[in-house]
Amino acid sequence: MKHLLHGFAPLSHLGVIRVEGEDAVKFLQGQLTNDFALLDDGHARLAAFCSPKGRMQASFIGFKRGPAEVLLVCSLDLLATTQKRLSMFVMRAKAKLTDATDQFKLYGLVGDAVAQAIDPAAAPWTRVDAGTSTAVALYPANGQPRALLLTPADAAAPTGAALTTEQWLWTEVQSGVATVSQAIFEALVPQMLNYESVGGVNFKKGCYPGQEVVARSQFRGTLKRRAYVAHADAPMFAGQEVFADTDAEQPCGLVVQAAPAPNGGFDAIVSMQTAAQSAGLTLGAASGASIALLPLPYELLEDI
Known part of the structure; x- marks a missing residue:
């Protein structure tokens, strides 16, 4: 409901x-x-x-x-x-x-x-x-x-x-539209927050700092991280690492922003490797609380 x-x-x-x-x-x-x-x-x-x-x-x-x-x-x-x-x-x-x-x-x-x-x-x-x-x-x-x-x-x-x-x-x-805060300062390129899919990037305008990196990520099909909406029963906050059961040592993602969910637990926007979508996800460490991905509320633009 x-x-x-x-x-x-x-x-x-x-x-x-x-x-x-x-x-x-x-x-x-x-x-x-x-x-x-x-x-x-x-x-x-x-x-x-x-x-x-x-x-x-x-x-x-x-x-x-x-x-x-x-x-x-x-x-x-x-x-x-x-x-x-x-x-x-x-x-x-x-x-x-x-x-x-x-x-x-x-x-x-x-x-x-x-x-x-x-x-x-x-x-x-x-x-x-x-x-x-x-x-x-x-x-x-x-x-x-x-x-x-x-x-x-x-x-x-x-x-x-x-x-x-x-x-x-x-x-x-x-x-599903994140605001950059101090906790994720310089951690992500815009596409890792799906900004190109929610009207946050114009690929036809002129140069700006980082423009070559942003454009290359889009046009060469090299996007390997995306933003997802997720839920956990444990507290979540911006800057927490996310782990996949395929690799207990290296985090696969980052909590971008989070808030208490009305029916208990916490919901969050998580930026993580696309390859980890189907893996078992945990919060903070391989032994941390389980994280479940929720449906993304908009369509992603396909890589060009």
Whole structure:
């Protein structure tokens, strides 16, 4: 039986980076995995910031607030580091990055609560503005619509039932779309989180740090790790290793993010070797708690 949630949750684990200046869009176009030059006012972008080796240092939901301003929503525990790293590449570009977290409130909407901000049937990454607030449609969880809502810091909270952040994080896991946090900093290339399958990578745009590695992984058919949704009866947390019974010494994967499951245990997004799908999986060690894979809630793009 599906566990259904309706309401809104405060997202204090996320922060906002503001990028402003006449070169803001051009600057981000050269740094992130997705295309911001072609981004219109009706959409947001999922994107990653990678190291030169293609490893994800942060992920964002980003959207324009005018021709010279972009807001990037990211994991708060990586915000300061990411702002500093990105700022190093500004050089002569007319763009400035600031921490704008205190100026906004972020909420996650799920179920019936979504309709107050955006069409529940809207495709993921659709964006709607209402005054000074912005709503972005996300990937669903358990078939239920979800949305990210950004409002001014002094605006009233959404209406509906109040959900806990943990409840919202469980819907994040169920959606299969992971947010990069400090625990997995530089651990994975975007395809290891299925980002190319959920609108997080544009292979037609120009260069960005790590672009050659990301493109080579896609076009040469060398993807050997993917993200999966999983369940365990034991506590799970980002950064834990996953083992397969085919190799008790070397881990086959990594827990990316996790949350308590409504009916007990924990659910998680796990990035692991595709060859281990049919193996017996355990958490933390070969003798750890068993892990069961759940159906992935979207189709993967085939390797090119």
